[in-house]
Amino acid sequence: MLRHRTRGLLAGLCLLVAWAFAGGVSPLQAQDDFPTRPIKLVVPFGAGGITDVVARLVAQGLSDRLGQPVVVVNRPGAGGATAAQSVATAAPDGYTLLLGTVGTQVVNKMIYPRLSYDPASFVPISLVSNSPYIIAVSPALDVNSLKALVERAKAEPGKLNFGSAGNGSSPHLALELLELLTGTKIEHIPFKSGGDAVNGALSGQIQIVCDAIPVVMPHQASGRLKALAITDTKRSAAFPDLPTTAEQGVEGMVVSSWNALLAPAGTPDSRVTVLRDALAQVLADPTLLARFQELGIEPMPIGNQAYARHIAAETERWSKVVEAAHISIQ
Known part of the structure; x- marks a missing residue:
């Protein structure tokens, strides 16, 4: 009798395991208690830039x-x-994540002929945030408006320089778009991060810089940078006196830093769901939202469908700029 019962139990267990692997729940999902150790959030730029601010x-x-x-x-x-x-x-276990940008997810595949990764291979957890940019200059550059900067660049083609967070970064795209829209030529100086580019402007190493409100605003307040325009369709509540690029005659100059939370391909759906639900709670928190508003940062929609739509729109938009500007990094 005992032997028959044991065989029955074993048979039932085998059926349960077979069902799980056939599409029910995997052993990992069935016994998962994620997370049980620290998670690493990798930021593609150095400290001090807007992506680093959002990440923290x-x-x-x-x-x-x-x-x-x-x-x-x-x-x-x-x-x-x-x-x-x-x-x-990295191991697809949910413990190593990327805070992706327009560079990592859209532009790098357009400008690097031998890219070492496939942007489409990541598992999207969700979009996170969007931050309009400010075009600012060193006080040593004798211009006080975007219109005056464009006039100076036209009068001295190739003599002004512009620092960015690196090739393919949002500030780099901002420069390329500015040149296309205004018919100017400005030298591009890539740095490792937006913070490094801003420091270059503060030290006089470069003349023009483009970064988000929380990065530029303290230096504008101290007089070490002059903010000329915000690259958005409307003024920011965090910097209401700063006119938009369109208000100064540069139509279509809309550029921002957006971020998305991503996991390696193969990360279990159960863990992606845990991370997405946690992020949704974070982006709905009144304290964080108040801090975002103070810094001119906007939360973005949760979910992989919103991410897919955004990537498609950004790919269409920036492919035109990359092609028109002939951007290629060998």
């Missing part, structure tokens, strides 16, 4: 909700490709 705000919120530290790791280089490659080849 979101990481703290995720840590509070997941019950495990979310550690920000800065890995600058190659327009974000260094960081993206490191996450693409």
